[in-house]
Amino acid sequence: MWRIEEHRRVEKQLSGAVPPEVLKRYEKWKDIAALTGPAGLRAIKGFHDEALSGQWSGFRSSRLGLQWRVIYKANATALLVQIFEVTAHDYRRP
DSSP: OOEEEEOHHHHHHHTSSOOHHHHHHHHHHHHHHHHHHHHHHHHOGGGOOEEOOGGGTTOEEEESSSSEEEEEEEETTTTEEEEEEEEEOOOOOO
16 A cells, blocks of 8 residues: 655645546545555556656656646655646646
């Protein structure tokens, strides 16, 4: 069983303008992460779980919808999943 830790800003992000279906999918994502860890998240194609690069190197991202993402880091030796952000992904280029 994996332990889930949410950064304190995640609660604020979720209390904003997050659609209810995204909140449901996030709760399901946490259940799967707690039971099987990152391997289980990668096995479910709908999450499109992937490693990130650049300033987020070492972190992973899973889709909670077309626009919403959860950004997390996994520590396999401690069986720990640390959630850093739940955010609306912005496809616009600067």
